[in-house]
Amino acid sequence: MAKIVSFTPRVEASTGELPAHEVVYRQMRELILFGELAPGQPVTIQGICDELTVGMTPVREAIRRLCAEGALAFQGNRRVVVPELTVENVNELIFARQAIEPQLVLRATERATDAELEALAEIDAALDEAIERGDLRNYLEQNYRFHAYLYAMAGAPILAALADGLWLRFGPSLRVVCGRLGTRNLPDQHHEALDAMRGGDAQAAAKAMREDVIQGMEQVRRALAEDVSN
Amino acid sequence: MAKIVSFTPRVEASTGELPAHEVVYRQMRELILFGELAPGQPVTIQGICDELTVGMTPVREAIRRLCAEGALAFQGNRRVVVPELTVENVNELIFARQAIEPQLVLRATERATDAELEALAEIDAALDEAIERGDLRNYLEQNYRFHAYLYAMAGAPILAALADGLWLRFGPSLRVVCGRLGTRNLPDQHHEALDAMRGGDAQAAAKAMREDVIQGMEQVRRALAEDVSN
């Protein structure tokens, strides 16, 4: 069977210069990081196509990328979902984070410039403000930004990519946990880490970060353990 | 302009049941892991299309996945290459591997069944044989299989994915290094690790693995440092 096909020229120039698949990737990444997508929620290609008004190919590529990073998961038969963490998964994440992040902070401290420390402090201030206001979404975003900025400072691209990728795995669950507990009594060892970095005490900064990581992840683990017992 | 388009029905049934993008991914993954692709080598989408005789979409998805895993890299303007490792990159890989892999071996030892230990021993035997014959390609493959099997045994999917992903980053460089040094005097702490696992001594097994990892990666680092000094 043959068919007449006419191709409409693309609108273009709207994105500016970034490829569509990159834009879609970043948008979906934010949705996942800041809990717009809940654990267990199915993700359909055509749904994203309609939502972001782009063709299937860029969406497809973004989803593959996110699957590779563990942010999404093949549900066996060509279905894609936001993964639900088990308690055991969280234990693995705790181990990985407490192994990698202190090392990044160590390096970041040794390389830090005054301007960078200033920027970090600003992010931390915005974070405190979000907690004050009870603005969960903003808390999640600033908290991530704080850590991501540290990773970038370390000048260790591979370790930074590893640490960054882990956020995609616990992002959705973190949202659920914080939504339940509220923004109060959230762990925040950031001040201690910042002070140590300002003083050039890399070891102390690394230790503070390790405690921050462990405290935060422990909360996720406890919440998950409660869920299971329901 | 309109055009007559006829869609030829796909051959199908040749792949069996695996989606094309998955097949392409695995094939490219092997090419990278076992050094068929050299560091710095450009990877073109259409080139892969011709090579594997598939459409662009599956190739595109496979490439995105591999980029996300660090096996390939965007070369700024929409060009993709096999990354070239710097000495600093190798330092990061050493840190990450020595942090994660002993933990996996620890867990693997605690969960190991006799059948699994048997399978490991078989892989190790094939590895020794490859060394004996000077069969580099087979050495690389069996060496990877040995570690990958250990990861699977640990029952820690996230840590296993992290460790596994690292192989894609140093695979091409490993090939270059081993190709230069030959298969002789390659580090092989596998026997020590296996013996410890058989005896249920998880700590000893983890230690042996850490040494194996460090020795292997140190060789990569040394070779890279020499390259730079040229």
Place this chain on the structure above:
DNA sequence: CGACCAGTAATATGATCAAATTATCAACTG
């Protein structure tokens, strides 16, 4: 309770447009 049938979503292709690299050529300088 198992099998069929319809609906829906995913897979994969080729066409087309846009961009970047390569190749060509001409003008200008030493």
Place this chain on the structure above:
DNA sequence: CAGTTGATAATTTGATCATATTACTGGTCG
């Protein structure tokens, strides 16, 4: 006058889309 550099043309490659095809899901009927 030769070599190099600058711009421009041509080719290659990447990006995106609409569509055809296939597989899975869920509901219904025997």
